[in-house]
Amino acid sequence: MPEQNRIQKIRNHPGSASFLATILAIFSGLLLGFLIMLLAGPSAAGNGILVVLTGGIPVALNAAKQLGQIFYQAVPVLLTGLSVGFVFKLGLFNIGVAGQYTMGLFFAMYAAFSFPLPSGVHWVVCLLAGMLGGALWGTLTGLLKAWRGVNEVIAAIMLNYIGMYLVDMWVQGNTAMYEASRARTKYIPASAQLPSLGISGSNLNIGIFLAIGAAVLLWIVLNKTVFGYELRATGLNPDAAVYAGMNSRRNILVTMLIGGALAGLGGACTILAPAVIPGSSVTYEPINVIAQAGFHGIAAALLGGANPLGIIFSAIFISLIRRGGSAAALYGYRLEIIDIVIAVVIYCASFSLLIRELTEKIGQKRTGAGAERSEMTKKHRTRKESGMTDRGKKEGGDTAWIR
Amino acid sequence: MDTLIYLIQCTLPVAVPLLLAALGGMFSERSGVVNIALEGIMLFGAFLGTLTVFFLQDGGISAQVLLLVGMVAAAVAGAVYSLLLAVAAVSLKANQTIAGTALNMLVPAVMLLVCKTLFDSDGIATDVYFFIPEVPVLAEIPVIGELFFTKTYATVYLGLVLLVLSTILLYKTRFGLRLRACGEHPQAAASVGINVYRMRYAGVVISGILGGTGGFFYAVGVMNGNSNGYTGVAGFGFLALAVMIFGQWQPVKILIASLMFAFFRTVAYSTSIIPILSSIPVDNSYYKMLPYIVTIIVLIFTSRTGRAPKARGVVYDKGKR
Numbered sequence: 001m002p003e004q005n006r007i008q009k010i011r012n013h014p015g016s017a018s019f020l021a022t023i024l025a026i027f028s029g030l031l032l033g034f035l036i037m038l039l040a041g042p043s044a045a046g047n048g049i050l051v052v053l054t055g056g057i058p059v060a061l062n063a064a065k066q067l068g069q070i071f072y073q074a075v076p077v078l079l080t081g082l083s084v085g086f087v088f089k090l091g092l093f094n095i096g097v098a099g100q101y102t103m104g105l106f107f108a109m110y111a112a113f114s115f116p117l118p119s120g121v122h123w124v125v126c127l128l129a130g131m132l133g134g135a136l137w138g139t140l141t142g143l144l145k146a147w148r149g150v151n152e153v154i155a156a157i158m159l160n161y162i163g164m165y166l167v168d169m170w171v172q173g174n175t176a177m178y179e180a181s182r183a184r185t186k187y188i189p190a191s192a193q194l195p196s197l198g199i200s201g202s203n204l205n206i207g208i209f210l211a212i213g214a215a216v217l218l219w220i221v222l223n224k225t226v227f228g229y230e231l232r233a234t235g236l237n238p239d240a241a242v243y244a245g246m247n248s249r250r251n252i253l254v255t256m257l258i259g260g261a262l263a264g265l266g267g268a269c270t271i272l273a274p275a276v277i278p279g280s281s282v283t284y285e286p287i288n289v290i291a292q293a294g295f296h297g298i299a300a301a302l303l304g305g306a307n308p309l310g311i312i313f314s315a316i317f318i319s320l321i322r323r324g325g326s327a328a329a330l331y332g333y334r335l336e337i338i339d340i341v342i343a344v345v346i347y348c349a350s351f352s353l354l355i356r357e358l359t360e361k362i363g364q365k366r367t368g369a370g371a372e373r374s375e376m377t378k379k380h381r382t383r384k385e386s387g388m389t390d391r392g393k394k395e396g397g398d399t400a401w402i403r
Numbered sequence: 404m405d406t407l408i409y410l411i412q413c414t415l416p417v418a419v420p421l422l423l424a425a426l427g428g429m430f431s432e433r434s435g436v437v438n439i440a441l442e443g444i445m446l447f448g449a450f451l452g453t454l455t456v457f458f459l460q461d462g463g464i465s466a467q468v469l470l471l472v473g474m475v476a477a478a479v480a481g482a483v484y485s486l487l488l489a490v491a492a493v494s495l496k497a498n499q500t501i502a503g504t505a506l507n508m509l510v511p512a513v514m515l516l517v518c519k520t521l522f523d524s525d526g527i528a529t530d531v532y533f534f535i536p537e538v539p540v541l542a543e544i545p546v547i548g549e550l551f552f553t554k555t556y557a558t559v560y561l562g563l564v565l566l567v568l569s570t571i572l573l574y575k576t577r578f579g580l581r582l583r584a585c586g587e588h589p590q591a592a593a594s595v596g597i598n599v600y601r602m603r604y605a606g607v608v609i610s611g612i613l614g615g616t617g618g619f620f621y622a623v624g625v626m627n628g629n630s631n632g633y634t635g636v637a638g639f640g641f642l643a644l645a646v647m648i649f650g651q652w653q654p655v656k657i658l659i660a661s662l663m664f665a666f667f668r669t670v671a672y673s674t675s676i677i678p679i680l681s682s683i684p685v686d687n688s689y690y691k692m693l694p695y696i697v698t699i700i701v702l703i704f705t706s707r708t709g710r711a712p713k714a715r716g717v718v719y720d721k722g723k724r
Contacts, residue, residue, distance in 0.1 A: 093501070144699065150699070151706065154702065289633065343508040344509065
């Protein structure tokens with residue numbers, strides 16, 4: 001009965017449980033969004049939710065432009081999502097993506113305004129500068145965690161605020177960059193803007209390929225390298241990993257560096273987008289508000305099950321419903337409804353991870369699926385059970401990344 | 404000297420929201436649940452508290468009675484909202500940090516939606532004058548009278564009452580002892596017949612009551628009776644967590660920590676009137692960063708030596724020993 005075996009295999013595959021949990025979380029969020037729309041304006045609610053789900057493409061004046069903008073705005077969500085998801089694998093929650101994103105955005109702007117480089121080289125340097133900025137800010141959190149055991153969540157939240165004030169101060173104090181009369185930055189030089197993909201009216205640029213490339217690269221790092229293996233092992237059982245000789249401090253630093261660089265790249269790609277109208281560009285307003293992109297990244301990471309390839313789709317989905325939410329203004333609905341939907345989706349996803357874990361465990365017992373996980377723990381188990389360490393017994397698996 | 408008196412007068416109404424939210428965090432963590440949702444809970448309390456005041460302000464009720472009514476509304480709002488965290492963290496065994504982050508994101512969105520729809524604004528502006536220029540009789544006491552009973556808000560005194568009540572509840576009642584047991588070793592607590600789930604629900608809901616009240620007191624004492632969905636409570640919920648860690652999960656130390664943090668913040672926002680600071684050419688933004696930088700420095704020195712509840716953040720599993 002090969003057919004039945006295959007169904008069994010699919011059912012027990014950890015991915016399918018994860019997928020089911022994700023769909024449930026999204027459904028709950030959208031259902032609530034629909035109910036709010038019914039409450040706010042019953043007659044158009046059906047059309048409203050349809051517009052949200054289609055990203056507003058059917059009602060847009062220029063469908064190609066709308067599609068382009070969906071992909072353009074997916075770039076920061078995807079890159080910050082990859083950052084959160086990657087750091088997650090180590091068992092840490094990178095709530096600092098917002099700060100790392102803002103730092104990246106500033107460093108990229110600084111390179112754009114201060115280094116007079118020929119076009120073709122300039123934007124590459126700016127992107128690298130953005131990655132550097134994000135990496136610095138991320139490493140700072142990692143350093144606090146690795147060196148003094150500071151709770152990474154609180155440290156990162158504080159660094160989000162500090163980063164925001166710093167960047168706004170630096171922007172306002174830089175006459176080459178800031179135009180006080182308009183209370184925003186000047187237009188980015190054309191040589192620093194990323195190559196456009198040529199959709200008229202859209203900011204879509206090569207950033208989307210960079211982001212997808214980063215996702216694939218991360219997947220390879222996580223699944224095909226020793227570093228990735230150590231990372232996942234540490235996330236599953238930090239004590240076992242340390243006992244097996246893995247350098248947890250170095251792993252924390254390297255992971256936060258990469259996570260920060262990804263978020264910084266997200267900031268750079270956003271600000272360096274090519275202009276829709278020639279002679280202008282995207283600008284930054286220093287208004288002392290924490291960047292929203294970070295929080296959308298958290299949503300993308302959770303929906304994508306912290307899997308780099310999954311995050312590609314979840315980031316595009318989040319960008320889609322946000323553009324759709326803007327388009328729903330056509331029927332009088334406010335964008336805040338989408339923010340509520342995203343928050344509810346994250347809330348549901350927080351316990352849907354449990355559903356996944358449970359299903360995985362059951363599947364593992366029955367058929368030995370989830371072999372990867374058991375094989376991983378088996379290697380360390382023999383040593384751990386020799387009684388050398390008992391600290392990790394109470395908090396294996398998922399509880400580890402709550403701290 | 405006048406400047407110092409002014410700074411102390413300004414510090415107290417800022418310290419109270421921090422104190423209450425940190426006490427809330429303490430109850431939650433002492434029961435074993437990390438409450439990162441305090442920021443959202445505070446804003447929700449501020450939102451519903453000011454909304455209640457807004458609807459009642461034309462009824463001829465005196466300002467201080469309105470304050471009490473708003474406080475009750477905010478406490479109830481905080482308690483109800485914190486149930487969402489309790490359900491996720493205790494019953495559904497969710498990741499407490501992620502559930503908390505989601506709850507923090509939800510409040511501003513809901514608040515902005517409601518305020519934009521009802522009032523076409525980003526928040527709620529009330530016309531009530533909560534400020535107390537002088538407390539009768541008590542203001543006459545030399546030194547103390549001027550420091551603590553003039554130019555203040557009733558929130559300061561209410562906050563101190565709640566501090567005393569919290570301390571008694573945590574240390575002098577059977578309930579407090581059981582709550583602390585659940586945060587240290589839930590399995591041991593369960594073995595003597597304590598319902599760990601119920602105690603953790605209680606811990607989270609108390610943190611909701613205190614957090615919601617603290618949020619409303621922020622709206623009264625810091626925002627002059629207003630609340631705003633974009634600026635929210637300016638990270639006070641997160642700062643409160645740092646205050647709680649610095650205060651080592653103990654009420655009196657938390658009081659000291661919150662006074663210290665509030666003082667730094669007050670200094671940061673009144674540099675122009677402090678002669679020494681206004682003469683130094685330092686960008687004002689640095690002062691605004693000060694509370695957050697201090698938090699990190701404090702955490703650097705207290706994280707390793709900290710006396711955190713042992714089972715904090717650990718999902719309770721009946722089967723474990």
